[in-house]
Amino acid sequence: MGNYTVAFLDILGFKRSIDNVPLEDLAHRYEYLVGQIGNWLNEASVKGVDINWIPLFPDPLRINKLCTRYFFSDSIILFSEDNTSKSCLNLLTYAWKFHQVLLGAGVPIRGGITHGEMYINKEQQIFLGKALTDAYLLEKNQQWIGVAIDKSVFTAFPDLDNLLKANDLLNSVFFEYDVPLKDGITQKMRTLNWRYNLKVEHGTRSLFPPTHDERVLEKQNNALKYDSAVVSAKKHCSQDRDQLPSMFRIYEVRNSKPLENGDDL
Numbered sequence: 096m097g098n099y100t101v102a103f104l105d106i107l108g109f110k111r112s113i114d115n116v117p118l119e120d121l122a123h124r125y126e127y128l129v130g131q132i133g134n135w136l137n138e139a140s141v142k143g144v145d146i147n148w149i150p151l152f153p154d155p156l157r158i159n160k161l162c163t164r165y166f167f168s169d170s171i172i173l174f175s176e177d178n179t180s181k182s183c184l185n186l187l188t189y190a191w192k193f194h195q196v197l198l199g200a201g202v203p204i205r206g207g208i209t210h211g212e213m214y215i216n217k218e219q220q221i222f223l224g225k226a227l228t229d230a231y232l233l234e235k236n237q238q239w240i241g242v243a244i245d246k247s248v249f250t251a252f253p254d255l256d257n258l259l260k261a262n263d264l265l266n267s268v269f270f271e272y273d274v275p276l277k278d279g280i281t282q283k284m285r286t287l288n289w290r291y292n293l294k295v296e297h298g299t300r301s302l303f304p305p306t307h308d309e310r311v312l313e314k315q316n317n318a319l320k321y322d323s324a325v326v327s328a329k330k331h332c333s334q335d336r337d338q339l340p341s342m343f344r345i346y347e348v349r350n351s352k353p354l355e356n357g358d359d360l
Contacts, residue, residue, distance in 0.1 A: 099213045100175035100183040100248060102162075102190045103230035104206035106197075107240060107314070128200055136192055137161050161189040165220065171204070172222065174215060180252035183210065187244065191268055191287040192342055194242055198289050198302055199348040205314075206242035206287075207233025210251040238275045239317035240303070244285040259285070264343060267291050267330040275317045290325045292332055292339075296349040 137160045162185060163174040173190055175182040190208065197204055211226035226247075233245055249256035259265045270288040273281035295301060299322050303315040325331045333339060 096214050098178045098211060098251065099215065099226060100186050100208065100210045101213060101226040101230045102173035102186060102206055102208040103227065103234050104171040104173070104190070104204045104242065105234050106169040106171070107203045107205055108311070128197060128202060132196060133164060133193060136196065137164065137189055161185040163217070172227070174213070180255040183248060183252055184255060187269060188342065190242060194287050195289045195293060195346055198240070199293070199295070199346065203240040204242065205234055205237055205240060207231070207237070207245060208242065208248060209233060209245040210248045236276050238277045239314050239321065241274070241289070241318055241321060242287040243274045244269065246284070264333070264339065268343065270325055270328070270330050272321060272324060288325055288330060290322050290331045292343060292345050294345055294347045302348070
């Protein structure tokens with residue numbers, strides 16, 4: 096029992112996949128993307144020099160993973176390792192990269208990240224608390240492909256809020272935006288900027304396949320509006336990409352040779 100940062104991520108279009116893709120093929124792809132790749136991102140990123148990628152504390156403690164992850168069908172739940180701003184930042188960083196990788200693989204997600212009281216029993220996989228409920232409700236209330244960060248995170252960790260404002264990298268990765276909600280209004284929140292240092296062979300529009308479903312189309316269009324806003328604000332790339340920790344360097348979505356460009360919509 097305690098306070099944790101929690102992310103609730105929902106894989107969009109999962110029911111259509113269940114209905115149209117052979118279960119064996121779907122299970123294999125899901126295990127690879129969500130399981131193997133997700134585990135690699137969670138563990139490889141904290142080994143070696145990347146462990147101290149941002150000076151949040153003078154002497155950061157060594158860790159074995161960025162966050163704790165659990166899956167159920169189309170839902171992915173992330174918990175911070177403890178109630179510190181560093182663990183919160185680790186979770187945010189993992190959720191951002193995982194979101195980017197999944198979208199590049201054609202797996203769109205929508206999610207909410209909150210902070211609050213939780214009861215977590217890892218052995219019996221029992222998770223109860225306001226933070227999880229609020230993260231779920233925040234996810235369901237959004238009308239796009241993307242992940243929003245609730246203000247409760249920064250109320251709990253004002254030092255993290257100040258860090259994001261002062262650090263160019265973090266201010267770009269956790270871009271502040273008027274998030275579209277299902278009731279037709281918007282709410283300004285920090286988001287996971289999946290567009291940051293992303294190169295796509297056929298342009299980012301190709302990440303969103305053509306559809307005649309108006310509900311899906313609206314979510315896609317709202318995600319593309321976000322893309323345009325990020326580019327307009329010059330929060331889509333870094334001039335010193337090779338100097339960044341590996342987690343934040345260019346991520347390419349391509350079939351063959353490295354891309355010379357690919358920042359186009």
